[in-house]
Amino acid sequence: MSAWSSVLAKYDVPVPRYTSYPTVPYWAEMPTADQWIQHLRQNLGPQKSWSMYIHIPFCETLCTFCGCNTIITRDHKNENSYVDLVKKEWALYQQKVPELQTSLFRHIHLGGGTPTFLSSESLRSLLEPIFSNVNRAQKNFEASVEVDPRRTSKEQLQTLHKIGFNRVSMGIQDFNPEVQKLVNRLQPFEITEALTHDARAMGYDSVNFDLIYGLAKQTEAGMEESVKQTLQLRPDRIALYSFALVPWIKPAQRLFKDEDLPKAEEKRKLYEVARGHLLAGGYVEVGMDHFALPTDNLARAMKQHELHRNFMGYTDQQTDVMLGLGVSSISETPDSFHQNEKLLPKYEAALATHQIPGLRGHVLSEEDKVRRQQILKLMTEYEVQFESPAQESAAKDFLHEMMGDGLVELSQGRMRVTDAGRPFLRNACLFFDERLKRNRPEARIFSQSI
Ligand SMILES: C[S@@+](CC[C@H](N)C(=O)[O-])C[C@H]1O[C@@H](n2cnc3c(N)ncnc32)[C@H](O)[C@@H]1O
Ligand code: SF4
Known part of the structure; x- marks a missing residue:
């Protein structure tokens, strides 16, 4: 050795x-409903800023590596009722936390699952009332969305851009068809290429790619090729995630054969290969497992010692409060964390009785x-x-x-x-x-x- x-x-x-x-498994003392509202109120107001995360759990098919909180369905008929639930939750917060109106709204992130599971109409119905009811920052406002290029139309991107979205994050994982097949995610390069061009032509300021190293059947040569294809499209940011293997939580990951998964040394080599090509391609390494073009805000924030990290990973947007809406979403204030119910029926039941759908939390x-x-x-x-x-x-x-x-x-x-x-x-x-x-x-x- x-x-x-x-x-x-x-x-x-x-x-x-x-x-x-x-970390979440060590959350010990959940704030009471009143305490949670109190923490939000005391950390918001005219000199304060906040951001919002909305979780859209739906995906049409399951990628077998996935560790996210998802609901797999091809049935779109429930999307309106989900949008209504999130709007109900937002109305509850507006009523209980009037300071949300006076604080500066600096960032919104739509994550999932797959936010573009929602039609353009549903996206408008969800987002327009939010955007028209907040004190939106005039400078450096960021609205970002995670999209699955296989399930995202030009029309959806246009709708989001018109509402105010300026950043788009695309799930890629690996461009190699053999790896894609093994993880049940066939995604030809041309789809990603076309969506990247479309986003830029529409005026999105920033495009992010998510890649993963450590997936079954990944090789150094394959990783090199995937990164070269990434460099061809030159996204502003790249998240190069280590494959989190948690089969005791995500049973679909049991489908991978042990012998197909790269072991620690091989896995690290995959990262090094990717990192080497990204640095040579002009990217800067940001924190752990992120890269950005030097012109991107994330790289600037790192240089100016203003980089922040929250549940969504690295960000240049540090706000006093992050409010999470939707099933399983996590919120944070300087005093506490709060997570919503993870199961849709429980989330729905709480909202039916006009309660914040809290599952767990922690007072720091x-x-x-x-x-x-x-x-x-x-x-x-x-x-x-x-x-x-x-x-x-x-x-x-x-x-x-x-x-x-x-x-x-x-x-x-x-x-x-x-x-x-x-x-x-x-x-x-x-x-x-x-x-x-x-x-x-x-x-x-x-x-x-x-
Ligand atoms: C919500 S998904 C992105 C949007 C969309 N659903 C898609 O897949 O294109 C978030 C990202 O988490 C990462 N991810 C999911 N499961 C992971 C795992 N087990 N290990 C590492 N990264 C993972 C993937 O890179 C994925 O793109
Ligand atoms: S990686 Fe994205 S599309 Fe695939 S199952 Fe996970 S959230 Fe859904």
């Missing part, structure tokens, strides 16, 4: 993705708030300041192996993840994860770090 492969083997352990702290303790900031700093800037000499000395103990392997450095009250340590950024975050350290999970919860 080479030195590098033994390092990979040592740190390829289950770790959270740290899109929040505490003072210690959580400090840890949350430290983990955020490390995930966005690869370095962070310790809060005390005692914390630094505890880090020396906890991270001595990572330091010995040249992955982490400690000096002058700061911790820095080295270039070699970047694949293990999440492992370094573990030091700050007091909740996980106090209560290590007995069952499998998180995907592997590589």
Whole structure:
């Protein structure tokens, strides 16, 4: 075994993705309905800003790698009733949180599932009332949507652009037909190519591609080819996700044969191959698993130390409050997290009695708030300041192996993840994860770090 492969083997352990702290399995104290509204109200107002996430869970077919919260159906007749439910939820918040009117609305993201499962008419019915009832930022307003190029028409893109959408994120995963077949997602290059051109011609400011490494049957040569095809279309941003294998949560992933899935070292090599071509193609690496053209806001935010991370991943838009609407959506304020019911009938039942459809949440303790900031700093800037000499000395103990392997450095009250340590950024975050350290999970919860 080479030195590098033994390092990979040592740190390829289950770790959270740290899109929040505490991570969802460690949420302990759900805010009461009144407390949740109170947290929203106290963090909004004339000098504050907010963003909205709307979850559209539907997809026509299941991609077998998928870890998202989806409802697979070809039946479109229920889409209007879902849109009505989300509008009902929005009306409830407008009534309970009048400060939403006076705060600056800076960002909306439509995610899924597949938001373009909704027809143009349904998209208009959902979004126009929202856009006409908020205090929308005049400068740098962002409206982004996740689309599946196989299921997105020019008309839908046009509708969204007219409403105010200026960013589009396309699911690609891999351009290789053999890999596509194995994950039940045949998506010819020409479809993506045409939609990318259409989005640009319509005036979308930014196009993002989602790619995944670590899927069944991916090879270095195949990955190189996929990245070359990506470079041909030159998206402004690229998310290069590590395949999160969580078959105990997503049974469709059991369909993959063990021997078809790249092991830690091969998987990391796939990332390195892709990364090398993207850097050579003029992209900048942003945080963990993201790349952007230097002209893109994400790259600028990274340079100006303004990069942020939330449930949607990396963003240059940090707002005081993020409000999630729709089934399973997560909201956050500086004081708490809140997630909606994941099951549609339960979400619907709560709204039928005019209640916020909360499933779980967490009120942050003072210690959580400090840890949350430290983990955020490390995930966005690869370095962070310790809060005390005692914390630094505890880090020396906890991270001595990572330091010995040249992955982490400690000096002058700061911790820095080295270039070699970047694949293990999440492992370094573990030091700050007091909740996980106090209560290590007995069952499998998180995907592997590589
Ligand atoms: C909601 S989907 C994107 C929009 C649309 N549904 C599509 O697939 O084109 C969000 C993204 O999550 C990523 N994703 C889903 N499951 C994943 C997994 N198990 N591991 C890593 N990334 C995953 C994919 O890259 C996918 O494009
Ligand atoms: S990857 Fe996208 S289209 Fe495929 S099942 Fe997941 S959410 Fe649906």
